[in-house]
Amino acid sequence: MSFRNWFGHGCHLGLLGLVILVGAIGIEAGSTSAQVTPDPSVGTQVKRIDNTTLDIITGGTTVGNTNLFHSFSNFSVKPDEVVSFRNVGTINNILVRVTGGNPSDIQGTLQAEGKANLFLINPNGIIFGENAYLDIGGSFIATTASAIRFPGGGEFSMTSPVNPLNPLLRVNPSAFLFNQILSQPIKSIQVNEATLSVPESQSLVLLGGDVNLEGAVMDAPDGRVELGGLAGVGTVGLNIDNNNFRLSFPDSVARSDISLTDYAAVDASGEGGGAIQVQGRRVTLADNSSIAVDTVVSKSGGTLVVNASESVKLLGGSSLSTGTTRTGTAGELKIETGQLIIQDGAQVSASTYKESIGGGGTLSVNAKDSIQLIGTSPQGDPSGLFTVTQGSGTAGELKIETGQLIIQDGAQVSASTYKESIG
Numbered sequence: 011m012s013f014r015n016w017f018g019h020g021c022h023l024g025l026l027g028l029v030i031l032v033g034a035i036g037i038e039a040g041s042t043s044a045q046v047t048p049d050p051s052v053g054t055q056v057k058r059i060d061n062t063t064l065d066i067i068t069g070g071t072t073v074g075n076t077n078l079f080h081s082f083s084n085f086s087v088k089p090d091e092v093v094s095f096r097n098v099g100t101i102n103n104i105l106v107r108v109t110g111g112n113p114s115d116i117q118g119t120l121q122a123e124g125k126a127n128l129f130l131i132n133p134n135g136i137i138f139g140e141n142a143y144l145d146i147g148g149s150f151i152a153t154t155a156s157a158i159r160f161p162g163g164g165e166f167s168m169t170s171p172v173n174p175l176n177p178l179l180r181v182n183p184s185a186f187l188f189n190q191i192l193s194q195p196i197k198s199i200q201v202n203e204a205t206l207s208v209p210e211s212q213s214l215v216l217l218g219g220d221v222n223l224e225g226a227v228m229d230a231p232d233g234r235v236e237l238g239g240l241a242g243v244g245t246v247g248l249n250i251d252n253n254n255f256r257l258s259f260p261d262s263v264a265r266s267d268i269s270l271t272d273y274a275a276v277d278a279s280g281e282g283g284g285a286i287q288v289q290g291r292r293v294t295l296a297d298n299s300s301i302a303v304d305t306v307v308s309k310s311g312g313t314l315v316v317n318a319s320e321s322v323k324l325l326g327g328s329s330l331s332t333g334t335t336r337t338g339t340a341g342e343l344k345i346e347t348g349q350l351i352i353q354d355g356a357q358v359s360a361s362t363y364k365e366s367i368g369g370g371g372t373l374s375v376n377a378k379d380s381i382q383l384i385g386t387s388p389q390g391d392p393s394g395l396f397t398v399t400q401g402s403g404t405a406g407e408l409k410i411e412t413g414q415l416i417i418q419d420g421a422q423v424s425a426s427t428y429k430e431s432i433g
Contacts (some may be wrong), residue, residue, distance in 0.1 A: 045086040046093055048069075051109070065092065065093045067093060078097050085114045087120065089141045114132045116142045120144055124148075130152045132154060142206065151213075152218075154197045155188050155246070158186060161184045166183075184249075186246045207228070211233050213255035215255050218238075221269075223269070223274040231280040236257045236286075237268050237289070246260075268289075269296070275302075277302050283341050285313045287317070293318040297325075304332065314330060317347070319347070321347055321350070323351045329358070330358045340360050352384070357396060360396075372397070373396070375409065384416075407425070
């Protein structure tokens, strides 16, 4: 804030300016961060620890000693700031809603105790900056839905009260509701150069309007990543099996776009490989961006599913891959879309690496309209679809269903083994 010096206009105005300045200093030194502001609806309390950048979140409403509900009129986190949710060890889910009109701009750290899952719900949009960081023991879910539904009809919306005796609110959530006014688009989730990660075998979920990852990294080792884009009013189901959070989109729900650019990476690799599911309208990977589920030991591989109602595009060396580096079998990679375009050295692969003795995975592509495989990278790497075995294991399986298949300018389709393999 800038202050003008009005002393030339008289002592009275100068004194007034001094009073305003002191008041501003008093607000800044207060116990509540101006960026993290609770509303009174569920008893959330915020305390700034003196001379630190730590905000302690207490209070809220607990239901059944399993779910803890918090409500904020504004929720943004400055760089180097830590927002720490305090909870007892029995809490499974911390559900945070933002009822004001501003998006959540997360530039610092979100922290929760134990293995509690953290849900952040803001219908006005969510942004993660380059210093955003997750310090949690459970799964993380960020959504621009307008409400969360529980089995039996319980609901946590922007306006609903939370009764600590309501048995419908003590179990895991089962769906996200998007019932915004039709004339207002569902707000996006933007991840800008941030690294968002969860502990091993946990889930990382982004569900909103457009979901854009620019130079970002999302990592859920041996866990699950869900990216979902919704364009219209509807309900997206949520199935929670232990730490496995899976979204389900009804066919009737309109979808929005998902993009990965500038070396963005999504990874669920691990001992057995986790799982990744991407659901949207147009799914685009550009600028050497990647989505991968690799198996690094003897377990069977995980799965990578991309479901795009209109198109999937891989450009500029980008990749979708499941693979294995040891004795495990590479996972399944499945694409369902209208049009698939792979060009400029981009690749889709369910393959094994040179030192592996495990088998290749299954690559299934169903593109109703067309598949276009075009060109090579500047280094000569071909664009294409591959189930290649470079180790001693058996080759994987390649399935293609499409109305039209176009392969040109050095692109390839290959299900093959190299000499050292026995497949």
